[in-house]
Amino acid sequence: MVKLGQMNRLKVIKQVDFGLFLDGGNKDIDGFGEILLPRRYVPENTQIGDDLDVFIYLDSEDQYIATTETPKVMLGQFACLNVAMVNQVGAFLDWGLPKDLLVPFAQQRPKMEEDRHYVVYVYLDNSGRIAATGRYDKHLNQSKPEYKSRQKVNVLVAGRTDLGTKVIVENAHWGQIFQSDITQPLKYGQKLEAFIKKIHENGNIDIMLEQPGYAKIDALSQSILNKLHASRGFLPVHDKTDPELIRRLFLCSKKSFKQAIGGLKRQGLIEIQGQGIKLL
Template sequence: MIEIGKLNRLKVVREVPFGVYLDGGDAGGILLPKREVPEGCQLGDRLQVFVYLDSDDFLVASTRKPKAMVGEFASLKVTDVNKVGAFLDWGMPKELFLPYGEQLRPLTVGDWCTVYLYIDNTDRIAASAKTERFLEKSPTDLSVGQLVELLILRRTDLGYQVIIDHRYQGLLHHQDLFRDVRAGQKLTGFIKQVTPEGKIDVMLDKPGYARVDPLAQKILDYLEAHNGHCPLGDKSEPDAIRDTFGVSKKAYKMALGSLMKAGRITQDEQGVHLT
């Protein structure tokens, strides 16, 4: 069964001059446009594709992955506003519709808005900024120290409200923040506590880790921004270290040592890796 707004693994059943058709089961053939057909694709191949409705409301497939899929939350940029609602850039040719009735405030082009993606009553993919009604209330599957994905929702007097693993709402307290964050930012974090009432506190550092010094934090930030890898190890050239981090090789080696001792990183011949 096809899942609209999500990734599907579908079989190539027919070639045409403008692409290939994939087996959509009861939904019939689903076109994958020629510009997105992988090189060397043949009949019988199974491709992982994102399925959505095009501008004419026909099912179409894409090998591109959108910035968010149905059932997920994301911060997206407003690209257009008209009398029926706003339209958001979600990385697909057809922009994502955010109806006026699903907005929390008036939006203008260039604004960023955190939304939840859902299937509306016409089977189209749509967005809602009324995120709280899509969040689960009973976090029975979370434990202290668990690694989770966070989306920063908004700043409050106590800290930042966050969305946890596209399912729950939690709080990142100011006292647990040792770096700048902003609304709409995606981060990894850890569960700090879950109260009997179901309230969830999170941290960006694993519970039990000591706060790191500014250089060590700069290294961690670099790793997070580069898929967890830095080619500069403790045997790298001093000039390369100074060009990247603005510090001496000795200072860099000391920071690496503290991070390895804390279990935050590993090091091999390819460089430094975030654990």
């Protein structure tokens, strides 16, 4: 079954001067009928009977249309997009397709301005058209998440609080990175990999940026060694160095840094001196 607003693998059934027609299923059985893939998107040497991976959306005349291009966001996903234009209908976002993505005024929070970026959720409106909303709390899963501690997850930075940074976890849940766990600069709308730190009984999710356990220290140890080699075997940092300097240099907490250099010292790879660490 063809899915609007998502990628689909469809068969080429007809060739015309202005493109190809793809098999979108029987209209009488919840299908879309023949779907046009405009000529500019047709891969070279495509033949009738070939299967193509295409994204399906509605054009400016509300006709189903296909593209081999991948948009910046799909139905049911969150993304941070730039406002290309604002008019009397609402704000139109650049999502990588010829027809911009509409955010009606009623779905804007805050009111959107041209050439600014906003985190939005993509959904189908009451008329079946693809649209976006900045009022996305109701689209997040309110049930208790089933992630495991230390599990790797994808997050989207969506705002700040007095305690740290709010993130959307796996396009599904709110999560928070506490200020003490922020080991690198974070930007609104940034996508990155992170890790589950803790899931509370009320469903709140604590997120951490650093890989937990020995794997984290191993990766950090290698980073320290790389910087030592690049600095002719000496770095003016040690276990007494200011935590902010350590964060800037190694994107980690002071605790993680101390564990890493302690491990390197025990392995006989470095020496911790009064003014810094030395490669052996």
